[in-house]
Amino acid sequence: MTQIIIQGMLLSGLYALIAIGFTLIFSVGRVLNLAYGAYLMIGGYVYFYISQQLGLPKGIGLILAAAVGCLAGLLKYRFIAKPLKGNHVAIEIATLILAIVIQSAIILVFGESTKILHSLVPGIVRLEGVTAPWSNILATGLSWVLIIAVFIFVRQSHTGRAMLAVSQDPKGAAICGINGEWINMVTWGISGLLGGVAGVFFASYTQLSPFMWVGPLIVTVAIVIVGGIGSIIGTLIVAHIIGFLEVIVVSYIAPELRGIFTMLLIILFLIFRPRGLFGREELA
Amino acid sequence: MTIKSWLKPVVSGVAISAISMASLAAEPIKVGFIGSMSSDSGLSGLRAAEIAIDEINNTGGVNGQQVELVTADxxxxxxxxxxxxxxxxxxxxxxxxxxxxxxxxSLAWMPRFLEYQIPTLDTWASYVGIIDMVKDDPEGMKNYFMNVASDEALATLYINFGADVLKAKMGFESVVILAEDTAFGEAITGLVTEALAPVAGIEVKEVIKYDITTNDFAPLFSKAEQSGADFIYQISTVNAAGLSAQYVKLQVPLAMTGVNVAALGHEYWTDTGGAGAGISTLSPIPAVGLDLDPVSAEFVATYQSRYTSRPVMPHFNGFNVYHGLKQALAAAGEVGGFGDGWSAAMEKQDLKLMKDGELWLRYGWWQHDEIEPVTGRTYPHNIRFDLSEPFDDGAPSMVVVQWHEDGKPYVVYPEKYANGEFVLPSWVPAK
Incomplete structure (x- = not known):
């Protein structure tokens, strides 16, 4: 049981961070950014290049991963989401294609083979026979710090409240003088930033690969659909449901079925509760 | 008949022959290379083919015909x-x-091979089922050769490693198998499960299969620990670097050996960010870390002077392509091409590479009726391997390579080829 709790908490924290950025964009921009997984890949590879290939301090690698993720988000908004505004299907197709292009670029520069990131911090801790690297604990802890920061930002800051307003009623927000385009751009930038950082944590927890964007994207879609699109709280809760579900399936049922239950969950919710557990389309 | 009338047909005949010869000389032999152009093993094979073909062309080609390489990804x-x-x-x-x-x-394109009957040499795929096809259909498969030891031969010698080292030296009594859910994983799991207990006296406690998309191995290692086994046998071709790095990062308190494809290349240490110590894997030969015979060493020197990007050392299949392609072209040279007589000429090819006066590597073939003495079965058109000391009839089907904490790979089994000891990672308690 201790193993399930520790491994479930570590994995779920990462999933929650990954999913928050995705849910922000859907709530404010009303589009599924299928290139979201590519933010993770970009963040992970930037960190790898800076801290492992150039040998610069890990903190600089993390900051640059966040910055490049943010920049990628802003560029995606400017050159894809904004010109295709209103055509959600076109945005989804374009972002999916972009993810594949980024994957090919990564292969060209770094090759196809898996790379392993050095631990963020060295050492392990053993608790009742369960081992957890300090690096994973730190990654999960920092994920929570970021999640809470996003939550406070959305609820307390002027820009955050403007994001809430745009997500609830874009036209009403515009009438009140909120610049919807600016808010959208900020949201895409924050989403990219969160994705870039999540990529470093996720790659540090698992590994870096040009194909690493697919798995987290599926998990993210599952979390957002089951949680209820637009619900930050729902996202956090369902990230934990899915994280724990995966660990329990591996430990007690059959490891090869790990991802199947997540898929089944998506189908079940789409059929029986399309609004999700905490369903609403605006940010909350 | 005047001289003129007598000369006319002779001159015409000579002219026609000259034109035919010229057109023949101008027509190159086309060699196709099939493999993944972005993987280390694929690149190893491709580069080896380029080197072998250049060497042959530089010495006049095959019966005056130049050789041309065509690639397919x-x-x-x-x-x-x-x-x-x-x-x-x-x-x-x-x-x-x-x-x-x-x-x-290889299994996917095999029906196309049977249809087109183009002479084909496999240098990486080791599925014994393909050799069984040669056995069952010698005519239909006569143009197929495999110069890597079949997986059954790999597993057979690995079982000896289990008995000689894991059981006798390390005192391991039981194993948990951690295998990816692939055809290869299934095949090796079957071979190891069937043979480890009866031959090496090692009990298989549990078989844990995992999906190849798995990237969080912590719960799997916990499950392996809970099985109560003395060591883990991993079978990992996809995501193998991730599996071994997490083993090191989590400091799993069990030894881990088996098949780890990532550990077969020189880039393993950098790919795992140094988190790769203690991992051991069986490897077809010539393996990473293996001392080389002079001929193979010269090939490596050429390779390294010509290519500076990864893989910095050819994988085992690179050696197989280099030597095997030369053998295939030599056989074609003997019988005038890749037609009917080629297969019989290829069967006679036998390259013995010596090191310090001993047989070190051998690129020869098991013939149709020859029975391999250890397994008691035939392996037609499979490379001629040897499964018992002193390995004087062929090279062993595999060696066991272990990456030590100094970041270097060592061959730890069999003894004749060993240049290092099998050791436990520093965090694993001795039994």
């Missing part, structure tokens, strides 16, 4: 593999195909 995907084989056969119209395909891809 499989992307390690069975469907792409079929398309690649069809491209080589139908569009490029190659005379011979050398493959560095993985097992699943």
């Amino acid at each position: 499989t992307r390690e995907d069975p469907t792409e593999g079929i398309k690649a084989y069809e491209f080589l056969a139908e569009s490029a119209e190659v005379d011979f195909i050398v493959s560095s395909s993985i097992d699943d891809v």
Whole structure:
């Protein structure tokens, strides 16, 4: 049981961070950014290049991963989401294609083979026979710090409240003088930033690969659909449901079925509760 | 008959012959290379083919014919593999195909091989089922050769490692198998499960299968620990670096050996960010860390002077392509091409590479009726391996390589080829 709790908490924290950025964009921009997984890949590879290939301090690698993720988000908004505004299907197709292009670029520069990131911090801790690297604990802890920061930002800051307003009623927000385009751009930038950082944590927890964007994207879609699109709280809760579900399936049922239950969950919710557990389309 | 009238047909005949010879000399032999162009093993094979062909062309080609290389990318995907084989056969119209395909891809294009009957050499795929096809259908498979020891031979010698080292030296009594859910994983799991207990006296406590998309191995290692086994036998071809790095990062308190494809290349240490110590894997030969005979060492020197990007050392299939392609072309040279007589000429090819006066590597073939004494079965058109000391009839089917904490790979088994000891990682308690 201790193993399930520790491994479930570590994995779920990462999933929650990954999913928050995705849910922000859907709530404010009303589009599924299928290139979201590519933010993770970009963040992970930037960190790898800076801290492992150039040998610069890990903190600089993390900051640059966040910055490049943010920049990628802003560029995606400017050159894809904004010109295709209103055509959600076109945005989804374009972002999916972009993810594949980024994957090919990564292969060209770094090759196809898996790379392993050095631990963020060295050492392990053993608790009742369960081992957890300090690096994973730190990654999960920092994920929570970021999640809470996003939550406070959305609820307390002027820009955050403007994001809430745009997500609830874009036209009403515009009438009140909120610049919807600016808010959208900020949201895409924050989403990219969160994705870039999540990529470093996720790659540090698992590994870096040009194909690493697919798995987290599926998990993210599952979390957002089951949680209820637009619900930050729902996202956090369902990230934990899915994280724990995966660990329990591996430990007690059959490891090869790990991802199947997540898929089944998506189908079940789409059929029986399309609004999700905490369903609403605006940010909350 | 005047001299003029007598000379006319002779001159015409000479002219026609000269034109035919010229056109023959101008027509190159086309060799197709099929493999993944972005993987280390694929690149190893491709570069080895380039080197072998250049060396042959620089010495006048094959009976005066130059050799030309055509490539087809499989992307390690069975469907792409079929398309690649069809491209080589139908569009490029190659005379011979050398493959560095993985097992699943070779199995995918095998029906195309049977259809086109283009002489083909496999240098990476080791599925014994293909050798069984040669056994069952010698005529249909006569143009197929595999110069890597079949997986059954690999597993057989590994079982000896289990008995000699894991059981006798380390005192391990039980194992938990951690295998990816692939055809290769299934095959090796079956072979190891069936033989480890009766031959090496090691009990298989549990078999844990995992999906190849798995990237969080912590719960799997916990499950392995809970099985109560003394060591883990891993079977990992996909995501193998991730598996071993997490083993090191989590400091799993069990020894881990088995098949780890990532550990077969020199880039393993950098790919795992140094988190790769203690991992051991069986490897076809010539393996990473293996001392080389002079001929193979010269090939490596050429390779390294010509290519500076990864893989910095050819994988085992690179050696197989280099030597095997030269043998295939030599056989074609003997019988005037890749037609009917080629297969019989290829069967007679036998390259013995010596080191310090001893047989070190051998590129020869098991013949149709020859029975391998340890397994008691035949392996027609499979490379001639040896499964018992002193390995004087062929090289061993595999060696066991272990990456030590100094970041270097060592061959730890069998003794004749060993240049290091099998050791436990520092965090694993001795039994």
